[in-house]
Amino acid sequence: MLSLTTRIKILMSVLAVVLLTGSFILYGVNDTPEGKNQILLKALMQGLSTGHYQPEKIDDSFSRKVYDLYLERLDFNKKFLLASDVAKLNKYQTALDDQLRQGSLEFFDVSADLIEQRVKESEAFYKEILAKPFDFTKNEEIELDGEKLTFAKDKAALKEAWRKQLKYQTLSRLADMQKEQEKAIANGEDVEKKSFEQMEQEAREKLMKTYDDLYRRLSETTREDRRATFINAITNVYDPHTSYFPPKDKENFDIQFTGRLEGIGASLQEKDGQIKVMEIVPGSPSYKQGDLKPGDVIKKVAQGTEEPVLVEGMRLDDAIQLIRGKKGTEVRLTVKKPDGTSEVIPIVRDVIELADTYAQSAIINDEQKIGYIKLPGFYADFENKDGRFSGADVKKEIEKLKAAGVEGLVLDLRNNGGGSLSDAIEMAGLFIDKGPVVQVKTASGKAVVLEDRDPQVQYEGPLVVLVNSNSASASEILAAALQDYNRAVIVGTPTYGKGTVQQFFELDQALPAQFNTYKPFGALKLTTQKFYRINGGTTQLRGVTPDIILPDAYSYMEFGEKEQEYPLPFDEIAPAKYKPLSQEYLNIAQVQASSKNRIANNKSFQLVEESAQRLKKQSDNTVRSLQLEKYLAEERKAEAEAKRFEEAQEEVPVLDVARLQQDLNALNGDTAKVARSKEFTKSLKKDIYVEEAVSIIKDLKK
16 A cells, blocks of 8 residues: 555656646747746646645636635725725626636736725825824724725725724723833832823824834735735635745745744744734744734734834735744734734744653542643654654653553643644554554545554553644544544544645646746645545544533634635545444443533633633624723723633642653753753643543543
8 A cells, every 4th residue: 555645746746747748738828037927827727726635616606716815815904995996806706717727817917006006095094194193082983803894985984994993003002001101100110100192192103113114014015925815815715725835935834844943933824914823833932931822813023122013914924034033032922812802922932842842741640640641743753763753752651651550541632733644543553453543535536544553552541632623633633533443532622623635836846947947936735635534524624523522711712624714625435444442431421421510510611611701702892992991991801801710720729740750860950851841740730621631531440
């Protein structure tokens, strides 16, 4: 049986041959610099139709999807284009499929001309509006959700929308300045006491500088930058993970992927003109700091105590350049949380601590000893003969815990975004007899069953697997397999739902030599395969539903693959041949009943549920007051509720957690390693989810 990697390489080779031999596709392209865009478009469309797992039919319906997605990204907050501009663009709604077949960028050129003109015109708005004080006693409101806004009917209405936006941003800064001054005075600090008028003026002046910087960057936006946005509206109609990387962006991706650059360790995505956090890298500064989460939108970036820079509407690579920096320097991110609240998160840049990305274990001393293994990611170092592999590491941790006499095991896959598929398969084999673990299907329709061929079972005792909405890909494969075999109790919240495989395809390698003078063209990231559970259902879209669902602060928030635009659908294929353990092995119904009773009487989980409902309510309410007193009252209420939640967490019973002696000995007195080890156990001691996992293991032993 061919390996997964080999099959993908064969597929990419076939795609390259199609492009290399299919010169007819590029027939009619002028062999001049002006023909580069036509070459790029035709090569991309050929790559998408040939290599994508589920190619789209290029018709009027496809054209409308591309149009809607591009228009949304062109001016998400509706602060540039007028309704008349959109009417002018609307005539292209069903013409894009024909233009793409011809390699034409007519629609894009019209839209780019319009947005560039309107951006220049809007520059006068902020300069005029911010030159005068705002009246914060007036009872006004602003809608913050771009999807709920409409395009302004004329320039007067557009200017009014700008006035409200600038007033809100000034109000937010002013409120922060007032709180900082009150806090400093309360702490007895020797600070200059500023009047309301002084602070209001200072807030406007700082915002003016922020917009000066923003418009300087907007003026540097090239047609190539804008063209990449248009092309990605095309690729993202296929699915959210298929995308075009211009040469510059591909270089940034490669740097981020290799982990050689110092920074904060967050994977970012530009969506609807906003910079969104997609993933937190295990062991990174963001991971350790703990406040930055997937789903957060980065609004502003500041270097330490310097004035923050507005990154809304900024190109992703430009935003990344602001966030990256030297080890030991601080970056402050102003983020919008999924519930609509704002928070300033200070992060000290550093290189990723590799030790924090590896599997770690501990013992929880309860009525019996319970083993705990934290797995941040499914890592694999194929380039180094002495490299670390997550499957082998988890096996070692299990052996150490067994030798210490544990009578149950908690495997923590929360916030594990996936990684090496082969390690996920190997890891499943640690808990089951040999047999299928996952099915992989290509565009041809053929599904291949990937198996654990080792009959040895490393651990046979009670097993709980913790997951959450950030558990994705390989995490979902492992959790699903253990659930299908009835081998483990899956506990937490429904997982992310990413059941697809992507592969990079370098366009330069596929285009004929006659176009060498136009290179580089960049790369196309294609979705080429789909994962299916051994029971036949895909992990795509639905993820893994835990056997026991626990309250979570983000339970009611829109998150996961299902909330992306145009995700591939859930479907089913024939189940693999496998033999699950008997239902009596876990007695899930009884375990669920016991857990439900504990959760209902657990004050901490009650508070989490309360908090989740509050976050959902705040998220749905996208209207904010522009009256200072009302705004401050809303802020105080949100802060009081957050503080109440934090204080209640301090009352959580403390688990008795200890590292294995051999792991402590391996620290060799290294103060940095000792500190990280203490932080690891400290976070576990008050983890209510781990506490419930321990209780479930005790139920399994009854």
